[in-house]
Amino acid sequence: MPLMKIHVLKGRSTDEVERLLDTVHEAMLQAFQVPERDLYQILNEHAASHFRALDTGLDIARTDKFVMIEVVTRPRTRAEKMDFYERLCRLLSENYGVESSDVMVSIVQNTDEDWSFGLGRAQFVTGDLA
Known part of the structure; x- marks a missing residue:
């Protein structure tokens, strides 16, 4: 989480992905200060x-390297979100060759009872996770 x-x-190699x-x-680890094993990612490739x-309308140039x-x-x-946007763009440029003009982010927030990591429990609510 x-x-x-x-x-x-579509079109990226396995290494690029x-x-x-x-x-x-x-x-995400750096900006949100979460444990390294908080790894939940879904990659969707589109034609x-x-x-x-x-x-x-912001006159931001997009290329085929665009990442949403x-x-x-x-x-x-707010500080964590701003840090995430900046870090993400910097790291994507350094590690992946994607310029900040090709990065769009939307953050959707929910609450502790909206998460179950398995076993039929809401671990943030039960206290299994802090």
């Missing part, structure tokens, strides 16, 4: 005809 949903255009997922995880992402990330998480502070 958080749950990272990552959307990209692994670097992308590792980089997203690294940014170009099924994936559109403009710039909301939806983060489902417990509440985070």
Whole structure:
């Protein structure tokens, strides 16, 4: 937790996908201060005809390296979110060659009772997780 949903255009190699997922995880670990084994990622690859992402009128250039990330998480502070955006863009550029103009993030917050990691329990509510 958080749950990272990552959307990209089809065509990346296995190595590229692994670097992308590792980089997203690294940014999340650093910004949200969660344990390393908090690893929940879904990569969705889309055909170009099924994936559109403009710039909301901000004149941000997009390329075929565009990455859209939806983060489902417990509440985070504004500072944590700003840190995540900055770290994610910096690390994606350094580790993966994706420029910040090709990174879009949406954070969706929920509460402790919205998470069950298995066994039919809500571990944040039961106290199994802090």
